[in-house]
Amino acid sequence: MLIKIAIKPQILAPLMYNNYFSWPFSLVIKQQNYILQFETNLMYNCCLTCGASKTLPFLELILRQRTFDVLIIQAQAFSIKQKVLQLVLYNLHTKKEKVTKKVVEEKKEAEKQEDDEYVCEDEETSIRLKTPRGTRDYNPHEQGLRNEMMAIIKRNFDNSGGQYLETPVIELRDILMNKYGEDEKLIYELQLQDGAEELCLRYDLTVPLSRYVAMNRKKIKSPFKAARMGRVYRRDQPRMTKGRLREFWQCDYDIVRTAMPSHMRDLVFDDMEVIALICQTLMDLGVEDFVIKLNNRKILDVICGVKNEQVRAISSAIDKLDKREWNQVKEEMIEKGITAECAETIYAFVQIKGKPHEVLEQLKKNKDLQAYNKIPGIVSAAIEEFELLMELLQAYHGNIYLDKVCIDMSMVRGLDYYTGIILEAVFTDPRLAEDIGSISAGGRYDKLIQGFVPSQEFPCVGASIGFERIFSYLLEKHPGRSSTSTDILVCEVSGKNESVKDILYIERLKLLEELKLRNGFSCEIMNKFKPSFRDQINYAEDREIKWLVIIGEEELANNTVNLRRLTLVGDRVIIKSKDKKTNGQKGVIIAVEQPEDNDKAFFFYIKPDDPALQKISQSKDKPNGWKLTKKEIGQVIEQNKEETISELQITGLKRSELIAFLKARLPNSLTQ
Amino acid sequence: MLIKIAIKPQILAPLMYNNYFSWPFSLVIKQQNYILQFETNLMYNCCLTCGASKTLPFLELILRQRTFDVLIIQAQAFSIKQKVLQLVLYNLHTKKEKVTKKVVEEKKEAEKQEDDEYVCEDEETSIRLKTPRGTRDYNPHEQGLRNEMMAIIKRNFDNSGGQYLETPVIELRDILMNKYGEDEKLIYELQLQDGAEELCLRYDLTVPLSRYVAMNRKKIKSPFKAARMGRVYRRDQPRMTKGRLREFWQCDYDIVRTAMPSHMRDLVFDDMEVIALICQTLMDLGVEDFVIKLNNRKILDVICGVKNEQVRAISSAIDKLDKREWNQVKEEMIEKGITAECAETIYAFVQIKGKPHEVLEQLKKNKDLQAYNKIPGIVSAAIEEFELLMELLQAYHGNIYLDKVCIDMSMVRGLDYYTGIILEAVFTDPRLAEDIGSISAGGRYDKLIQGFVPSQEFPCVGASIGFERIFSYLLEKHPGRSSTSTDILVCEVSGKNESVKDILYIERLKLLEELKLRNGFSCEIMNKFKPSFRDQINYAEDREIKWLVIIGEEELANNTVNLRRLTLVGDRVIIKSKDKKTNGQKGVIIAVEQPEDNDKAFFFYIKPDDPALQKISQSKDKPNGWKLTKKEIGQVIEQNKEETISELQITGLKRSELIAFLKARLPNSLTQ
Structure with a gap:
């Protein structure tokens, strides 16, 4: 069941600005109205957002007692404490009552299945024993493997001049807000227990690094090669067996500069170092068959003049190209406000992928790309950066790292803060690639720290090792591990x-x-x-x-x-x-x-x-x-x-x- | 300023039962009324607890507008969502308004000072950059030392057959409640964002271990030597420079059995192993001059028939003996419901401390202890356990560990769950001991896991290395550490x-x-x-x-x-x-x-x-x-x-x- 909510533009605007929405939605513009649409099994979240946890039973009650086509719910915004939100709920089905009930039950059933592995339910225990949804314990056999993985990653960070940094798991709410685009809704918030500070659990290790750098910018020796290993939290839909959890470890390595270098190409040196490190670490971890996909945000930003805000919407459309016909995806893009002409250009463009040198030749010849290159020089500068990057990889370690990279114009990372090169490592085996997803990801983010210190430039590049996903892969590959080190x-x-x-x-x-x-x-x-x-x-x-x-x-x-x-x-x-x-x-x-x-x-x-x-x-x-x-x-x-x-x-x-x-x-x- | 709240016994009882109170308080019984008393600089917390964060300004407003002797605040319980709390607030001062204002300002000032080191405030930043109160960053020099410390602790855990376990930092609220006595108020709670589960940040590594053992009790090979290293959270008054933080690392080693052994003395073997491990680890970390104080909860529990609930109150009184006259402390004990005779016995008893063999001789001869030994055999069993423990330490490593331990009847740990031996390591240097406090602590807790699985017995003993305190000590002792490992x-x-x-x-x-x-x-x-x-x-x-x-x-x-x-x-x-x-x-x-x-x-x-x-x-x-x-x-x-x-x-x-x-x-x- 698809739920649609019509909302007046003048109400939508401030809500968008404040990152109010906390459910995955798509936006359709029809006859001067904006229609938000989302899958019904998320209605539960939606209701919660609109008025704390009491709203669901309240809503159910109304749905059971009355028959109507439009339901207006007036509720105070939960986290922003401002404005009143008017939601017009179109129910697409006639038998509302049953459907609503069924949806809630299905959701509960799905949650239960998801949790099953980490719940202990028997008659002997005094309370239901389980870990929070999307989290799990690691037993000594598993933790033994995890400790070995940590040691390998640490050795690689050490050998690249990594300087270890530890920041708290909790951060002030203000620090984390307006950094992650629509993923912001996945941030865990703490109760206001002592009234002093609004606190959140960190969503990644990049924004805390940025805060640290901004605070210590006068002491830091540039370039600062920051190595971190720690837990992060995302209230996402968990898939435990595939290493997709709500609490998970990240191992990050970033190169932070506290000023622009005199030659911009020095930054490509940093890009190369991050890519080489990721390659070597994945190889040392025993991930043999992988490829590192590269792209550059600059190129994507200029084609068709696509704005940053649309990148996420477009990328979710692009992601669907594997499974759907182009016509369907095109329609979705148009619904999202992209012109048909521009959609075709994007389509032609995202077909471009392969060995770096071949792709770069193709890009240089691409007439569409040249024609749509509205900001002169940006695309050619990005191509030059790619060429230098490949030259450095070759000079450093011959074909060993170079053979692992490809350029893939359909790889578009979701986070708002990237500004240049972006990277994503996946298994070469398509089944593993689909099952597990990316095993490392990162990119260049030259504007993030400037958000904290507007007067200064901080060009940064970094990547994160997908610890949990690699762990789930290695655990299956290497069973039979001793749980103690006793000899x-x-x-x-x-x-x-x-x-x-x-x-x-x-x-x-x-x-x-x-x-x-x-x-x-x-x-x-x-x-x-x-x-x-x-x-x-x-x-x-x-x-x-x-x-x-x-x-x-x-x-x-x-x-x-x-x-x-x-x-x-x-x-x-x-x-x-x-x-x-x-x-x-x-x-x-x-x-x-x-x-x-x-x-x-x-x-x-x-x-x-x-x-x-x-x-x-x-x-x-x-x-x-x-x-x-x-x-x-x-x-x-x-x-x-x-x-x-x-x-x-x-x-x-x-x-x-x-x-x-x-x-x-x-x-x-x-x-x- | 001391604030007292009078509360009717019939209202107090359910509140006590639900662990409602979230501020440090002492309880005085006077003329059929219970008086809760607490220091005024904690009023802020109290008000918050009674009705969310809006209450403080509201209360201030009332205090400014009106003059009264009794203020009745009616507010919905914040976290329990049940009942209405009636608090009668006696204001002991006449100039309420000024005092209240001053208190709030003093509190703000104190908080600011506390945070100062970890705040970055200048005109260039767009927002106030800081870590949450009671947390801090560790720069690469510091983190280098911390990584070395972790490696030393891990080597010690490994060499003792430690099996690593990792549990989530977040736990279900139900799991953590009713485990920590009055310290429960220090637990961080998460916002109910998806309505599904009430979540908290873990307070220690012991209760999560207990949950894990209860869930996996049929798979675990007993004895399970569980090693854990991870962060825990306590909303306590921070003292950053002394390693007392709200977010800190603990390194724990526990020996868990899933059944009582046929001979109880096998458990003393476990006690000995934990003490030997703590000794060796502290020595390897470079803490040379320390002593491990030992006591046994069984002895304390039987003298004067002191009940478990009173142990914390008595221990806080005992702790004050260093700084106050006995008469004052005695008065406090009597206010807490201890008889004068019993207080005198406790006083004589807590004087007993020193070399294990000497103390044990003294205990055997102590007539008061024998007279007050209401449950026959408990005290003598505890003395026998001590004797066996010393024999095992001696057999294992001669005088090396034995010279580090003493028995100190005035050492009483606060947590509710201990049932047998308790231990606390402190620096021998009295200045360091007072400044830094205990650098390792633990004990035997035979009933904790049974709380989850009533039908089974789980005798456990374990200890925690005070990572942050030792870190703050070592950092001062060994400055000048390289921040990278690049050669x-x-x-x-x-x-x-x-x-x-x-x-x-x-x-x-x-x-x-x-x-x-x-x-x-x-x-x-x-x-x-x-x-x-x-x-x-x-x-x-x-x-x-x-x-x-x-x-x-x-x-x-x-x-x-x-x-x-x-x-x-x-x-x-x-x-x-x-x-x-x-x-x-x-x-x-x-x-x-x-x-x-x-x-x-x-x-x-x-x-x-x-x-x-x-x-x-x-x-x-x-x-x-x-x-x-x-x-x-x-x-x-x-x-x-x-x-x-x-x-x-x-x-x-x-x-x-x-x-x-x-x-x-x-x-x-x-x-x-």
Whole structure:
């Protein structure tokens, strides 16, 4: 169901100016009236906006009691505290009541489904336990991967002279407003609890950087290569499984100058550095097949004299070209106030995409572009910038980065503040590209900080790594990650001598001190008095601890230890099976299944190295790999080494030789 | 000015139950009436709470227009949306109007002072630029230190088998309520923007962990050693310079079990592990002189039959014993509903503090404690737990951790949820202890998760590292930190040959590729075409880049490079001065002052190694060190090496020898 709201131009204007609207809408002009139209499942939001949360039940009540074609709702604007908004609601259906009810229920159902994964509902809990909509927890396996990703990104930022900056997650409302165009409606606001300040959760890391630079502009050494990693918040429609959340991490790198350089081409140097950094970081993260799409706002701004305010509307139309006929999209553009002639030009223009050098040749020859270039020189300057950028990428790292970039005139980023080059990295695989969307995005924004300090120029360029999206991709690609970094568990085996048994925990503590505190190994003991050996094996297996150092009565008497190396998740193994297809193949253990009966043998799920052999799991609960028994695991390949080992058991190793033995096989923090 | 509000018991009860109150208050029972009393500078909060932000001006208006002794304010409860609150406000002063006005102004003044450091106010900015009250930015120098601290804490958590967990910063309101006692009023709430969920910013990392455990209790392997690092929010009175903020980082490590162990003493193993981890982490962070105070809630709970609800009130009274006479404190306790006899017992009891073994002997002999031990065995069980804890600490690491702990019966933590051992780390230096407060805190909370899942037991113990407080301490202790990790700047020197000059940026890019991309050095170039050598020296000095690799026409022709090692902030140097006091001393460069005139020599501020020689700077703007000229810097001592070098200049190094030369002197990520 499509809801349309007619609104008088004189009322619309100040509302537009104040960024009042908080629902996605399209604007149609018909017979001197403006029609706002939006999908009905957003009516809920709309109602909320018009008069706080009480409005929905109130509206429902009216819809049920009366039959009418036009409903005028008068309500005080929620956040602006000024004016009264008159909305004329055309109901397009005759059976209003049922439809309204159905819509609300459908919405609730959709929300519930969306949240399902992160809700715990059973009869045992005292309240419904869940994370807020669009947010989620990351368990230790997931967080392990996230920490690794952070380390890789940090190393790349470090190596590019990044200077770390941390700004609060909360910002004054005034700082964030009028920066994001219509996305402003997605900003979370805090309750006015102490009356002093109107506060919001930050929407990105770019506006807080701008505020910081404006405040510290006299101290900053230009160019300031600002590196930030932190959470941002957007009250958007979440798609959790695709890394689209309401709370998510961004990792940003921006080059900020506090004055225009004497030669404008120095700025292209900055553009190049950002693109090279994004390329290298994505490659280091293990994203192999991606492309960085480039465009330049200057070119888009001048064709057809399209104004900045229309860029978002046009870009949403352009985005639809993949799925709809040109005629439909053209109609939409015309409805949005673009002339038919201009729409055709845009259409021809957005077809231009491909290898940078080819695209630049095409652009130079493009007669439409030249004809519509109303501000002389802007387009040719943008083309020259592109040419210099490609030259710098080539000079820096040959074809390695250059092969990753393309120019795509249909890539138009939504945010208001871009003024020059814009970039967006996507997977080359079209299925991944559609599923996951952009994995990095950014551009040049030379006017943003000037909004805070009108008397000074701050040319800036930067990009953000799409942390959550890359995480969701890598998590699927690399399952079977250990949740701890513990390498060794010190175990005891009880003998018959009760007095020895009683003091074995002290011996474990002493060995823990030697291994962990004195030699820097990542080492644990089980926090239990007189644990059984089975207890300790389970403890190690649960936490994927591969090495056991074992002491008992005999070992204490002889001053020795026993050692055992478990075969666990994350181990690369060679398969020894009767099945000819699997025998001799190499793969990684991605899961271990403990049978219900504690005494029975474990099953191991193996993901083979050869992608051709990988099967697609039918069940969501079952790991996607070969299910094998312990016997079918032939040999373990030690990490980073090509030597193979069978499951290792050593008895009677001298205590004095233990440290040297472990140092040869395991990392320890003291010698690193 | 003290404001008192009389409130009828039947009205107070539901308000207490709903945790309605949002200001610090004390409760006095007088003649069947309850009197809430609070300091006037908090009236602002009180008024806000009673009826949204409009109430303050409204109240002011009434106070100015009328004279009265009792003011009844009727207002709808802001956050509970139920009931009507009747407050009877007794004004203790006759000149209400002036006092009220003054109070509001004083409050504004105090707030302004508090914020001053983090506000940028000048005529050039379009709006007032600041971070929200109680929050701040961290510049690259500061963030560098913070990143190092995070790495140290992470290494400690890793080495103790910590499993990382990340939960959202926002939580459902229902999850957070009724967990923190009267501190609940400090929780930030979000606006109900989409009507669906009432959201708050998390107050700590413990309650979110509890929710996570309750939701995932069937999957978690017990014991779960949960490590978390993240931001939390408290609408408390900020003291920015002492690391007391409204937004701050916490680093938590907790051991969570999903069932009671068969032997309760296994839990003491967990307690010991947490204490050992806190000790080691504080030591690794460079906090040398600290003590970990221990107490046990069980002991406090049984003496005098003090109820949990009174613990906070008593603890605030106990805290005042440092500054006030016992008689005054006793009176306060009696006002809070404690009997005089009980107050005396508490007083005698909180005198007990010192070395664990001595305190335990004292406790065993304490007749009052035995007499008042109304629940038999609880106190002696707590004493046994302490004894086992000390035995385990001793067995693990001899006296090293044991010497850091003491038992202090006057240490009572405020949070409601503790049930057993509680701990608090403070500096040994009394000035630091008072200034900075606790630098780590935690305890055992066996009932918290049961609040979510009543049918199951979850014994937990954990502690939080006071990240911001330690940061503020370390920042003062170790000034002069580089803001980037860049080691090398590749520079060009222009010759007279214009055609060579034109392509030198390409040569810089090629060298950058070789050093950074192929050999993993942290390396930069200046993003400028044809920069002057002075430009590049300034760039390096601004960013504390110590090594310059220089190419020019001659070097290109000969296939060589020149090298220069700058003397910069962070370098340890030997002073060569005519002043006998300073000559021959070693110290660290903490700041470099560039003179107004670009051509004049720099000044270096040196912090001498010998603390006796350190002077206290008179001015806030000037670094606290010796101001010396370049000539007075004798030799630089290379980091981690005891060899000394004079400022190094090498000309004509063969390109083929460059990598080996740098590898011998600098870290590079590829060989690490």
